[in-house]
Amino acid sequence: MRELLKKDSLYFIRSKTSIVMILIVPVMTMLILGNMFGESQATGVEVLLCDADSSQLSSAYTRLFNSSVFETAFRQDAACVDDGIASVERGELAAVVIIPEGFESEILAGERSSVRLYLDNSVPETAQLIESSVQALAREMSSEVALSTLSVLQSSMNELGESLYLAEFNLEETKDKLSGMEGKIASMADEMGSLELGSFAEQLDEMEAFLANQTDSLEQVNSTVDLTLGEIGSANSTLGESKLLLDDADALLESDIEQGEEVLGLIGSVDAGLSDVYSSLGCTQATCTLLYSAMSNVTDVKEGLELRVEAEKEMRTRIGNISQGLDEMGEELFNASRQLEAAKLEAADLNLQLEGMKETLVRLNSTILEFSSSKEASLSILRESNESLYQIGSELGESIPKIREIRTTLFSLASRSPEDVVSPVRVSSEKVFFSSRFTYLFPVLVSIVLMFSLLLLSSNSIFYEMDEGTLLRSYLSATSLWKIILSKAVVLSAVALLQTAAMYFVSFYLFSIQLSNLFHFFLLALCLSLSFIILGMLIGALSKDQSTALLIIVAITIPSIFLSGSLFPFEFMPQSLRLLSQLLPLTIGANMMKGIAVYGVYGLPFELLAYIMVFSAALFFVLPRKLRS
Template sequence: MNLLSEIEKDAKQFLREQRTLLLLAAAPVFVLFMLGAIFSNTSAEIGKTTLGVCDLDHSSISKLFVAGLANNTNILDYSNLLYCRDTAEKEVREGRLAAAVLIPAGFQKGIEKGNTQNVTIFIDNSRVQVAPSVEAFMKAAVQETGQKVGVTFISTVWNELDDAAARLDNLTVSIGDTRNRTALMRQRLEQTTVSLRSINTSKIDGEIDAANRTLNISLAYLESADANLTLIEADIADYDSELAQTESDLVQVNDTIGSISVSLNASKAGVNCSDITYAAYCAQIDLLNGRVVSAQQSVSQRLDKVRSGRVKLAQTKITVQSFRQTIAGARSNSADALQRIDNMRQFVSDLEVNRKASLATLADVNSSLDEIDSKTYELENIIGDTKVQIKQITSRPTQFVVSPILLSPSPIFSKRTFFDFLLPSLIPLVIMFISLFLASTSLVREKSSGTMARIAVSQINPFEYAVIKVVSYSVVLLPFALILVLVASLFYGAFPLLDVGAWFFVLQAMMLLVMVFVAAGVLIAIYAESEATAFLASLVIGLPLLFMSGLLFPFEFMPQVVAIIGQASPLTQSVFIMQSVILYHAPQAGGFGILLFYAIVLTLLGGFSLKRSL
């Protein structure tokens, strides 16, 4: 059996059927042009999907969310309908909408209280190609609106922190004034201490002992003591006035620190501390609040000591006044001199005790003033640290706090049309069906004319016949496959027309692809009794290969076993080869071996089946 004569015979058979020849040449090209017109848009020119909206809140934030949706898609607003939710869900359930959004009542109030709000989206997941895109779009819209709300909230909180920092500046000035007043009080305390120490009770005792010699001398000492007590009383009055002013200042400082603590608590209350985004922020506020509370407690302790000192000064003043009355009585009652002298001795003794007590009290007050100064410096450091931390927080952009990471998609093929992505799959698909249909129906026609009987009589090797028919039909059909590739190169720029390397890979792929499906067609024809049977059998083989090729449904949608089978199919391998040449311009020869394996196996199966049927 001669291969060239068989090729010539099959070619003449195809050429005699002019209508079939016309369809064979024109139909695939027509399909290319038609699909090229249908899928001529780029990804940036996709029509908007219509979404339904049911806004039960009618708040500014919900309107902001809906406006964000309207910028990227068409909106059907059902918010003013009585049964808004049911209507939106019904529209999706009955297929009139791809999706509908339900914004619950209390949406804005919940956000303002720091509660996460749930936006429901009804998705028609029967639209397997659209549903994932709609869901991804909705997630992006929710994230965008959440960022806007978060930026507004963080800006408000940071304004409050800036106000708190300004109040801390005023508090620092007040602390400086307090230290100045404590320094003045310390000077007056020193003067009062000197006056108290200047009271010489030993000398008074000596004068009392000498009272028998002269009452006048005793009276003179009494006058001296009375004068000193008058000075002490005046100093105590001045000191009490300064302590009163200090008490007022400490009360003001205490109130100011309290208001700062309230402001910090209010700032924390406005944040959802359970959200990991604000956890660090809440921890910093807690640290600041703890330091402020500690400072407030220290000020309260100093305030208690100042008040205690005033009480002791009041007691000292009463004692001094009592002493003066005693001296006055001693001076007015000179008749009973001895008794007065005894009283004077007691008085001097009491005076010494009270003098020492007063000196001790003044020392305690002076120590309290030192501690107040120390605490004011500590409070200044706390205020300084607080201001630095507030500055560190508020210096960050609000957008960074809400969304520190931004995604910037950069599509590699952004300028390509959908047909550019479809073309590498479409060419093998068309060639597959042409090869299956023509090879199977042509061989069935030959069977009807008695070819198989002649083969049986002439003792032709069935395997040789199967190989010759596969090669013959492949050679006859290859020009029609090349016409498709030529149209793809000329009209759609699939690859440069003069690119020899691309043509080398394309010709190999086309030849192997035609051989595989011609061999499959020959195998079908051996078992088919009529052309109609062969045609239907070709569909039975071709359609599953189409569905498993990844052209209509992504492999990710398929069960794992089906996906593996689909990726190993000859149609899918042809698609991979064409994609590597046309789309990625990086030819890969890995699929050639698989196609050659399919061609050999199917041809051998055809020969074996032919041998059994003869």
């Protein structure tokens, strides 16, 4: 038994590669898992934060993302939301967080505002991490806002207290002032009451006005009387002059009439002479005509003169009448003059009375002046009181808007629902995908199956041929080594595609897996398979025996699976492992396959092609040396 144990032990001890691999696998596994689970917090979750509000509050919320698990890109432009959602749907971003427009105003108005979270749920652990982290940040923000609200409430209450204290002080002061004013006004009222002036001032004013009016009237009457007396005098002299003129005119008329009657007598004599002439002379035609004409002219003159005399007589009559009228008028004027003189005397009496009344009024006026000074004193008291009241009013006026503002704030705060105060920021999550979890696992499973099977098959293919000597025989033939390798790669690729097809069809028919682009999926599977095939051949070439090859494969596959992001999301890995994982063909292939299966995005697998080239170069370096040894 001892020898058996020794022999079995020496099998491992004497194979350096085996012993290294035997130690590497558990050590590496422990290192990876220890690092993964030793990491207390996930980091570097790539999210985009679209701040559509661009407010102080939204900025405060975005700042929270800086100190969290997220590696956040911030944008405020209009295209951010669409770009972000598109990036999440393409798998380029884990999530996009959208702070809506009106975020701050809603919260400040006491309403609840929802932050939108658009989430790639293809890696459930990461999605859960993002959701819970964003919600935690929302809670943190809520608590900050709630604290701020409470601070506002507290500050409002303090201000209210201060305002009420001030108002109380003002009211006390007002009360004191009003008490003082009350006393003063009461004494003033007593003083005013004792004066009993009633409507005295008014009557006095009326009287003064009346007296002034009367005085004016008397002065007018006096002047009118004086004027009238003057006019009467003037009229008398005019009447006298007129009478003299009328007497002169009458005398003239009388003389004229006498002259006219003499003329008439003469004319009659002339006329009679002419008639005598006419009758005595007979007449020739010419003399007759001439006499007749002269007679006719004399008749005309006589008639005219008679008319004039008559008129002058009538005028004398009229002048007599006028003269009589003037005499009557003179008498009337005399009478009027006497009456006016009498009235003037009466007016003088009246004026004396008015002067007496004026003296009375002067006395009254002095009384009123006294009253006026008393009134000024009262007015001063009233003004003082008014100023006090104004001061009190303005002080109260200052307090009122403040109290109103505080009341508005308190009302606004009081009208909020307690829930909104406690958690004003909510998160509404939207998940991008609604497929089963198998959809997200499918690409990883395909990659893992391909990795396992192809590493085993290809390493065994090389190892078997090297062990059998057939590879050496082929190598020594006229055929190039690359042809030998290519032929193996082609066959193994066909096997890989067959495996991929089998996995796809089973998944398609039984688990409803849909692929957006089958060609790219299989092309990617081919590239991934080729990288594993070449790597497997390299492992086969490096291995001294089959168990060494198996150990190397285990040493590669176990960390690859752990680091592929399928069992443990990248975000939970430490930075060093995360970088390492991104370099692994399994991770690269699985991610690209996931891109097709989940996000519908695909491209040429340049990284895998690079790996194929690197592995091929290594294989073509190692294999000939192994064959020659």
